[in-house]
Amino acid sequence: MTLKQEVEIRKTFAIISHPDAGKTTLTEKLLLFGGAIREAGTVKGKKTGKFATSDWMDVEKERGISVTSSVMQFDYDHYKINILDTPGHEDFSEDTYRTLMAVDSAVMVIDAAKGIEPQTLKLFKVCKMRGIPIFTFINKLDRVGKEPYELLEEIEKTLDIETYPMNWPIGMGQSFFGIIDREHKTIEPFRDEENILHLNEDFELIEDHPIKNDVAFETAVEELMLVDGAGEVFDEEKLRAGDLTPVFFGSALANFGVQNFLNAYVDFAPMPSGRTTAEGDVVSPFEEAFSGFIFKIQANMNPAHRDRIAFMRIVSGAFERGMDVTLTRTGKKMKISRSTTFMADDTQTVNHAVSGDIIGLYDSGNYQIGDTLVGANQKFHFEKLPQFTPEIFMKVSAKNVMKQKHFHKGIEQLVQEGAIQLYKTLYTNQIILGAVGQLQFEVFEHRMKNEYNVDVIMEPVGRKIARWIENEEAITDAMNSSRSILVDDRFGNKVFLFENEFATRWFQDKFPEIKLYSLL
Ligand code: G4P
Numbered sequence: 001m002t003l004k005q006e007v008e009i010r011k012t013f014a015i016i017s018h019p020d021a022g023k024t025t026l027t028e029k030l031l032l033f034g035g036a037i038r039e040a041g042t043v044k045g046k047k048t049g050k051f052a053t054s055d056w057m058d059v060e061k062e063r064g065i066s067v068t069s070s071v072m073q074f075d076y077d078h079y080k081i082n083i084l085d086t087p088g089h090e091d092f093s094e095d096t097y098r099t100l101m102a103v104d105s106a107v108m109v110i111d112a113a114k115g116i117e118p119q120t121l122k123l124f125k126v127c128k129m130r131g132i133p134i135f136t137f138i139n140k141l142d143r144v145g146k147e148p149y150e151l152l153e154e155i156e157k158t159l160d161i162e163t164y165p166m167n168w169p170i171g172m173g174q175s176f177f178g179i180i181d182r183e184h185k186t187i188e189p190f191r192d193e194e195n196i197l198h199l200n201e202d203f204e205l206i207e208d209h210p211i212k213n214d215v216a217f218e219t220a221v222e223e224l225m226l227v228d229g230a231g232e233v234f235d236e237e238k239l240r241a242g243d244l245t246p247v248f249f250g251s252a253l254a255n256f257g258v259q260n261f262l263n264a265y266v267d268f269a270p271m272p273s274g275r276t277t278a279e280g281d282v283v284s285p286f287e288e289a290f291s292g293f294i295f296k297i298q299a300n301m302n303p304a305h306r307d308r309i310a311f312m313r314i315v316s317g318a319f320e321r322g323m324d325v326t327l328t329r330t331g332k333k334m335k336i337s338r339s340t341t342f343m344a345d346d347t348q349t350v351n352h353a354v355s356g357d358i359i360g361l362y363d364s365g366n367y368q369i370g371d372t373l374v375g376a377n378q379k380f381h382f383e384k385l386p387q388f389t390p391e392i393f394m395k396v397s398a399k400n401v402m403k404q405k406h407f408h409k410g411i412e413q414l415v416q417e418g419a420i421q422l423y424k425t426l427y428t429n430q431i432i433l434g435a436v437g438q439l440q441f442e443v444f445e446h447r448m449k450n451e452y453n454v455d456v457i458m459e460p461v462g463r464k465i466a467r468w469i470e471n472e473e474a475i476t477d478a479m480n481s482s483r484s485i486l487v488d489d490r491f492g493n494k495v496f497l498f499e500n501e502f503a504t505r506w507f508q509d510k511f512p513e514i515k516l517y518s519l520l
Helices: 003-008 021-034 051-062 094-102 118-129 150-157 215-229 236-241 258-268 400-419 437-450 501-510
Strands: 010-017 071-076 079-085 105-112 133-139 162-165 166-169 178-181 186-189 244-249 291-297 309-318 318-320 324-327 332-335 339-343 346-347 353-354 358-363 372-375 394-398 421-425 431-433 457-462 465-469 484-489 494-498
Touching: 003 010, 010 021, 010 094, 010 118, 010 166, 010 258, 021 071, 021 079, 021 105, 071 358, 079 150, 094 118, 094 166, 094 309, 105 118, 118 133, 133 150, 133 258, 150 244, 166 215, 178 215, 178 372, 236 244, 244 258, 244 353, 244 501, 258 353, 291 484, 291 501, 318 431, 339 372, 394 400, 394 437, 400 421, 431 437, 437 457
Parallel strands: 010 079, 010 105, 071 339, 105 133, 133 244, 162 244
Antiparallel strands: 071 079, 166 178, 178 186, 291 309, 291 372, 309 358, 318 353, 324 332, 324 372, 339 346, 339 358, 394 431, 394 457, 421 431, 421 484, 465 494, 484 494
16 A cells, blocks of 8 residues: 555544543444454443443553543544544543644534533633534433434534534434434434334435324424525535534444444544644645654553653654654654554554554653654654643642752653643742643652652642733733732743632733733
8 A cells, every 4th residue: 555545544533522421432332343342341341340441541540640541543444543532521631632633533422411511611622723623423312311403502602613413313212213314314223123214305204114103203304304404514624624513413322323423434534634843834644754743641551660651643654663763852863663552452562654643652751742753864843732721730849858859850851741831930939830630730749759759749729810921021020919920931931820710800900001811
């Protein structure tokens, strides 16, 4: 196969959901279709004490170590699909957001009974902002949930995105009969004993079946005709720009509607896209010369080793094990001989991978988040990964003052790695750490102890609204107060940490000359 042919059959997506919406269950079913696992339940089995494959997180949490998203690859049809798991909201960290930088599309799983839940809204907003195409799977139709119309409206309003239902449910819960496939004009029945039924152009049932006179069927057809009548077309351009999401109804647990979803996904999801360099050039995935970037570093996946795994998204060319690459940041040349790919419950040495693939590189401290690796005498850096506005803050210091050196070294490395964000108060130089999720602090504390042998004292500063300042020269001492703490970020930029929305507004009213902005 040529590089172009190999790249064209790849699809790389992140699966995102509200906790308990069914992300793990859906992932398992997708892996089953891909033959990556043999039977249901090998992945999922919390109650038996086993962990779902994509729930490495829980295992990691128990060990108290780095909690991040995992990667799985499977084959379907003639496609190679990479799934990147993202943890639920309580375990959010910047890693979760960065994962979205490494994919070309996202699959969002929604619980039909709950709809869009506020905790994870931000994740979807990041997708939207980056123009990442989103596919929506509305799950648990075997239970009673919100009306389909209501759900679509909720998605449209909250996420500011058009919806295009690919199928429509007939009933739900006990009376869930099946789904109407909009394109093929078929009804796929939920229960095995029923056969597929067909509809004509006017959505009239062709076969004779008691469902014909069922209220649920009539309602579904009415609603679908309304949707059809609204005249929205399935605009692939809009999908690719992240302005329209195709919506599928189903039940992951019952493995219903999952294959329809997967078939449509491989038809419409984009192949790997290029990435922009710091100079503004776009590196095409078909470019023969190898390049990639590190978007996540996972420490100590195996507690017996101090190894870290750096996750790399290949942007162009082919990766071959043992190849020489240059780390652009340092100019250091290195041979990559220990690399891994991730399959269901297994990691395997990867010998060959191409644009769009995600591979893990064993790392003894060479890599940082955002690093670019290039092959064959190239020299460029991909544009910086976005920094995310932290929301919670902690003062931190070393318990033992004799450990200052280790303390600072640990902080420096963990900050460079992207595990946590660093701020310092003006004049007093008190170190304040910022994070998107609470878990980042726990991971930080644990790693400081285990990797740098330093016990830290963490003192909550609490939730704050961090705002950077466009015109720093306009800042005066009078603006620094307990309700608007002025700090430096690690690049020396000034940042205000506001107590709450009210304090932010009050500040803006009082000092309208200060131009505040937030990161992603
Ligand atoms: P998550 O990864 O998004 O957190 O969700 P997960 O797949 O773990 O699913 C959360 C719960 O919802 C699980 O039940 C799962 O069995 C159930 N579930 C998933 N899909 C469906 C569906 O289509 N219909 C119904 N009725 N339930 C579904 P649990 O009791 O929390 O866990 P378990 O003990 O069953 O594993």
